[in-house]
Amino acid sequence: MVSLDIALQSKFYANSPDKVLGPLSFRVSPGEFVALVGPSGTGKTTLLNMIAALETSAPGEIKFNGAPLTDKPDCKIGYIFQQPRLMPWLTVAENLRLVKPVANESEIEAILIKVGLGGKSALYPKHLSGGMQRRVSIARAFLTEPDLLLLDEPFVSLDAPNADNLRSLLSELWVEQKSTVIFVTHDLNEAIQLADRILFLSAAPGTVILDTPVDIARPRLPDDNRLQRWKSDLLSDYAGLLEGVLSAPVLKSVSRR
Amino acid sequence: MIVPALKQLLHSALPLAILFLVWQCAAMLMDSSNFPSLLQVFASLRSHLVDGDMLHHLLVTLLRVLLSFTIAMLLGVLIGIMMGAFPRLNSAGDSILIIALNVPALVTIMLCYVWFGLVEAAAIAAVAINKIPTVVVMVREGARVVDQDLLDVARVFQVSPPRYFFKVYLPQLYPFIMASARSGLSLIWKIVLVVELLGRSDGVGFQLGTYFQFFDISSILAYTLAFAAIILVIEGLIMRPLDRFIARGGYHGQS
Numbered sequence: 091m092v093s094l095d096i097a098l099q100s101k102f103y104a105n106s107p108d109k110v111l112g113p114l115s116f117r118v119s120p121g122e123f124v125a126l127v128g129p130s131g132t133g134k135t136t137l138l139n140m141i142a143a144l145e146t147s148a149p150g151e152i153k154f155n156g157a158p159l160t161d162k163p164d165c166k167i168g169y170i171f172q173q174p175r176l177m178p179w180l181t182v183a184e185n186l187r188l189v190k191p192v193a194n195e196s197e198i199e200a201i202l203i204k205v206g207l208g209g210k211s212a213l214y215p216k217h218l219s220g221g222m223q224r225r226v227s228i229a230r231a232f233l234t235e236p237d238l239l240l241l242d243e244p245f246v247s248l249d250a251p252n253a254d255n256l257r258s259l260l261s262e263l264w265v266e267q268k269s270t271v272i273f274v275t276h277d278l279n280e281a282i283q284l285a286d287r288i289l290f291l292s293a294a295p296g297t298v299i300l301d302t303p304v305d306i307a308r309p310r311l312p313d314d315n316r317l318q319r320w321k322s323d324l325l326s327d328y329a330g331l332l333e334g335v336l337s338a339p340v341l342k343s344v345s346r347r
Numbered sequence: 348m349i350v351p352a353l354k355q356l357l358h359s360a361l362p363l364a365i366l367f368l369v370w371q372c373a374a375m376l377m378d379s380s381n382f383p384s385l386l387q388v389f390a391s392l393r394s395h396l397v398d399g400d401m402l403h404h405l406l407v408t409l410l411r412v413l414l415s416f417t418i419a420m421l422l423g424v425l426i427g428i429m430m431g432a433f434p435r436l437n438s439a440g441d442s443i444l445i446i447a448l449n450v451p452a453l454v455t456i457m458l459c460y461v462w463f464g465l466v467e468a469a470a471i472a473a474v475a476i477n478k479i480p481t482v483v484v485m486v487r488e489g490a491r492v493v494d495q496d497l498l499d500v501a502r503v504f505q506v507s508p509p510r511y512f513f514k515v516y517l518p519q520l521y522p523f524i525m526a527s528a529r530s531g532l533s534l535i536w537k538i539v540l541v542v543e544l545l546g547r548s549d550g551v552g553f554q555l556g557t558y559f560q561f562f563d564i565s566s567i568l569a570y571t572l573a574f575a576a577i578i579l580v581i582e583g584l585i586m587r588p589l590d591r592f593i594a595r596g597g598y599h600g601q602s
Contacts (some may be wrong), residue, residue, distance in 0.1 A: 139499075142499075142502075142503045143502070143503075144499050144502060144503065162505065166505075167503055167504075167505075168503075168504070169500070169503040169504070171496070171500070173496070175496050175497060175499075175500045177497060177500075177514065177515060177518070179518045179521075179593075179595060180514065184514075188501070188504070188506060188510065188514055188515070189504035189506065191507075191510065214595065230504075234504060240503075
């Protein structure tokens with residue numbers, strides 16, 4: 091497990107005068123599941139990529155366990171992208187072994203059984219449905235037992251039952267491994283169901299406009315009334331929150347207990 | 348199982364059979380020693396194989412083809428990857444590449460023979476130098492359109508450099524490398540013949556030059572057929588299995 095400190099002043103894309111992110115600061119405790127919610131174009135994916143060292147950041151803006159991020163982070167990072175991003179020329183087992191070469195057959199099969207893909211290790215990605223490919227990408231991320239797990243809208247464009255199954259699966263694997271998780275989503279229901287805490291981002295340039303813990307006891311099921319009540323209370327208190335606009339003054343670290 | 352295989356064979360062989368038939372009919376109609384019939388060519392082929400030293404010359408040429416092909420592919424892929432991956436290197440080397448692409452093969456061969464002498468190394472170098480630029484161009488295009496998303500996966504999961512290169516990066520270039528290998532093989536063996544014609548004392552090219560001086564068209568066509576058959580065997584035994592390997596998982600790259 092790893093703690094994460096973010097203190098971004100600003101983030102611009104190369105050759106663009108428009109600020110994408112910042113100022114932005116928050117802390118994620120070890121083992122915490124934090125959801126980032128905000129409208130499109132607020133730099134959520136950019137932020138994840140910066141944390142994963144796929145995008146540049148200024149020295150000291152991102153810290154793992156208090157130490158500044160380097161090109162090659164000391165901790166193990168897992169990333170579940172919007173698209174599964176499996177290597178088409180590798181079988182399921184080879185895709186998994188790519189990120190963990192020492193994984194033996196039984197370890198591969200065990201994680202595949204966990205994600206409901208037992209016996210599929212020899213198949214190529216093209217032989218799998220979209221939902222199954224996402225399961226493989228989840229298996230790939232959890233196989234490495236990451237200290238930090240980044241998820242970028244991994245269930246977008248999936249049908250509702252499939253997405254529900256995968257959310258439950260993600261929740262189970264997180265409980266088992268207790269990685270620190272940063273989860274980007276547009277879907278507030280999803281965020282409430284999964285996260286310990288939700289950070290709402292403003293419209294671009296993205297900055298935290300509300301930081302609130304989700305104080306609902308687990309397990310949380312999708313049709314749980316408590317989730318719906320929590321959501322409607324939140325949205326009645328903060329109209330425009332999902333559009334990245336707060337009518338009330340900026341509030342941070344609000345407990346809604 | 349057998350019926351589809353027979354159908355496939357028939358499908359491939361039929362155009363060839365028609366070509367041979369047209370050839371035979373045309374030769375019989377013209378009745379000229381400058382246009383031997385297919386039967387005369389096969390008779391010549393048989394006599395060169397059984398009584399002559401055709402096998403020796405075929406093997407010498409094949410060896411030159413394989414050596415120059417290997418060198419051209421290795422260097423071409425390496426330079427192509429570097430030019431595709433590093434834009435500064437690409438802009439610096441682009442004009443040289445365009446010149447290299449447009450220098451006539453004959454000039455390269457002559458210069459190699461003049462500078463290095465009429466030796467085997469000069470012959471191989473001349474052929475490789477002719478082929479390298481076309482490999483570079485194809486592989487460079489592949490390296491330019493490598494899927495960054497897949498590379499990001501490898502970077503995030505801290506995949507080791509050798510695995511990154513061989514399991515993530517290089518497979519994306521396979522279709523481009525295959526295309527350049529395919530076109531390369533046919534181009535190289537033609538250049539090898541010129542090299543042999545101009546400065547070697549053995550090989551198919553040397554033999555063709557000799558038979559040309561005697562207007563022995565049957566022998567020229569017999570040698571051509573024999574080497575084309577070897578290229579067909581290489582295609583069937585090496586290129587097609589490689590194609591199937593690359594197409595595993597349904598990946599054909601972006602070409």
